[in-house]
Amino acid sequence: SSHYSELSAAPTLSCGPVACVSKVELRVACKALLDRDTLNKSDPCVILMVQNQGQWTELDRTEVIKSNLHPVFAKVFTLDYYFEEVQKLRFEVYDIHGTHSIGTRDDDFLGGVECTLGQIVAQKKMVKPLFLKYAKYAGKSTITVHAEEISGNNGYVELFFCAKKLDDKDLFSKSDPFLEIYRINDDGTEQLVHRTEVIKNNLNPVWEPFKVSLISLCSCDEDRKLKCLVWDSDSRGKHDFIGEFYATFREMQKIGGGSKVTWDCMNPKYKLKKKNYKNSGVVILSDLKLHRVYSFLDYIMGGCQIHFTVAIDFTASNGDPRNSCSLHYINPYQPNEYLKALIAVGEICQDYDSDKRFSALGFGARIPPNYEVSHDFAINFNPEDDECEEIQGVVEAYQNCLPKIQLYGPTNVSPIISRIAKLSAGEETIKDASRYHILLILTDGVVTDMADTREAIVRASYQPLSIIIVGVGNADFTDMQILDGDDGVLRSPKGEPVLRDIVQFVPFRDFKTVSIAFLPFLILCVLFFTGLACCLGQMCPCGGAQPGGGVLQSQGHLPHAAHPIM
Template sequence: MACCVTLVQLSISCEHLTDKDIGSKSDPLCVLLELMLGGLCSQLCRTECVRNCSSPEFSRTLIYDIDTRPVLPHFPQIVSSQTLTLPLMLKPGKPAGQGTITVSAQELKDSRIVTMEVEARNLDKKDLLGKSDPFLEFFHQRDGKWHLTYRSNVIKNNLNPTWECFSVPLLHFCGGDPSIPIQVHCSDYDSNGSHDLIGTFHTTLAQLQAVPAEFECIHPEKQKKKKSYKNSGIICVKTCRVETEYSFLDYVMGGCQINFTVGVDFSGSNGDPSSPDSLHYLSPMGVNEYLTALWSVGSVVQDYDSDKLFPAFGFGAQVPPDWQVSHEFALNFNPNNPYCAGIQGIVDAYRQALPQVHLYGPTNFAPIINHVTRFAAQAAQQRTASLRQYFVLLLLTDGAATDVEATREAVVQASKLPMSVIIVGVGGADFEAMEQLDADGPLRTRHGEAAARDIVQFVPYRRFQNAPREALAQTVLAEVPTQLVSYFRAQGWAPLKTPPFPGKGPVQVLQA
């Protein structure tokens, strides 16, 4: 399967963009969208946002799989010419007035990446009322031109910064050739886009790998004017490794076990299940929005589970026999064995549970997230075992979480573990709070602790009511492969070479 996938890397730059902000330039970014069944669009990936810039060059590339997805418009032209410049359009046939986009394509035949940690000391002070806000840009030479390959984060008010560890595809970083010239710029960030150069140096990947490697940061104008000039600081490369970047398929085919858990919202805001206005009302065909969403997502996920046994829970209802409110009761009312046989088993358990519980509330997500987190934590501790496990929690709900702070805390803790959380919002409620869990910026607790990585994908079901079932599944599961790979890569875990013992997910791990 892996041999049938061809990945193409798209490098993007723009020129002469229209200024959309009052008193400043635009803050552009590019998004790669895929047109799905039913006419809906799904975001595949995006570049970084470049502040206050009308002619940006984006360092973050877009990766497109041309074997499993439709061919993009103009894609044959891009591939044949390698680089294509087109006028920007507000919509097909309507030019934006000014501005062009240039797309360069390169097939990713090499799966290796360059991972680096870089720091600096004694950088020049550039700000009148502070020090400097330094960031780095790496360029490699191709066709007689310098092409941006990576832009670091900005370190505020610091002359001795340590930048975040970063990884770049080897082909993008240096064309796969460790001897190709590389130019590095260190600059002082300005919010208006007029960044001040601190200094530059030239090197190669081979030289960067001779760690610890130190380079003098030279400002050309200062060097010309001052005879006593030495440098504008020292850039130190702490680590520089060339590693293999494994894919989702590499991990799955290498024996990674995906454990799928479902949580269904039974809070009173769903309405009386006997009323046609209720989101839990079963139509004459025996379906509702909850079941449609479950089938769409579960039918895809179940193919990655060896035994097709899935724990399923309900939350927000009064349950027999004592009618206490529970936020993690087994749909089959067997807490010692909450497994359902396949998606059909979950559907059957849901239909049997619906008339036996009293819809109540509140809508608390944290208990069931923490429930799965406990098992993900146990799996993470088995790093020396021949078992790799990843946990996907699907929450089906009609509204925002009542326990917002507790949910944020639960997600932040889960982000450190092999786990993803998918939330599908059914009905027409205001899901703004849920969309904040899936925001681009790092999620933080009220105490300021940031999530280790993005693990939440929120999708409102109403966007897919008139679309084929596959469209919902495609959007809901779009981020899981990347989230799985990011976790295992952060742990330094390569795919297993031999199949693992087929565990049965959270509850079996707990009993063992």
């Protein structure tokens, strides 16, 4: 998302902050941490803090690694990088005493460091000493942060791994196996891509499926070697090596038609010492789902059409439409803020819509005939066809709707977001489907169903959809910035991040002192350059397959080399 507030005060238009955004993945490792535990070693976790308006807030945190002074964390931090801004970060390392709790005592703090995102991106691999309070060195402790810009391919893959007949490393029980996958870089170094969870007391583990970007997995090189290690977990951090194997993403794509991809899990020492040694078990890729996600710009350049939907807030907080103080008051000489925002954005978007027909929905009102509260209704009261002819048709439907409804509440927007996301997802199955959806939500206050809305946005981020939320009136919209994602990556209540930033929130009052014409232009900049954030410098993320013969592509059981990356 763009930082529109920095632009709105300027008398002339500038799209600089929007154009210079990209996404960056950060991976963290530490060395020689202080040992705070008496019997075992420290159980470290790294918290990533970001500074916003002088305040430090937690953005995300890594997993806890038990009894380890040299941890390599599997957690990946994903951030928006604005080239022209100083984005201050702070990495804090703590020794954890419990499942998720972060200690507040000084003796739980293992060290921290402040830097800027720009410094990390410029160095690609930043190594810094850790400091305790009062700028005191934390012994010889260091933190290493690797940065990788997601610039060539914004697709991702979902992998399903299991294993059979693994070696038993425990005396009184079975092994507790986990799998690690490392990418081998051009310089021969190894980069941890993913670490699975531990499956207790099981020689035939089935690990939870996991998602990883193609950039992270193999740098979009199908033949890049991946080193895979299987370990028997030890609570004291002294994991027992079970075996290893090498794979490539090209090999993984051989899955299909009910067949699975299998690798022998080999222990090199056993192979040398044991004459009849076969393996230490087998690791199986039981399923693979490859997802390609294209940006708004990709769709436009590919010749697709936009489908525009507007959702209008009809909650009681807007005031009685018959009262001149109401935000919904129809003044024959001066359009209200809802109409101004609708016309400003709609007239721009309709240029990309060939049939000039727009869906017009409402939420938060009691509607005829039974006057039950609805959070998703057609303002023309035709559930079979909610579309209106051009923006003028939406304006007329809005004006005709007001006398027929009763403004009520609450301000729930998740039903409409879920509906449009489901509609765009359904179009994947239509041959030659080529539509990008824009949902314009006009509201006078902070949404009531914030948790459900966050969940709906995360789900919607996998679809060809962008959401523009315009706040009308003088309410405090501070909490709405959460949905925008400017202060970090938006996450569902369960912690799942959005696949891409699809929401832009703008208070309409910020444009009264500049020019209403600035609003649609800014929004188009956001739509175009939010896409460029993931594929800067390349029109098509998959390097050749133009989006036009099918919107979001998502398929499992991919045949070998059916959709090459390069």
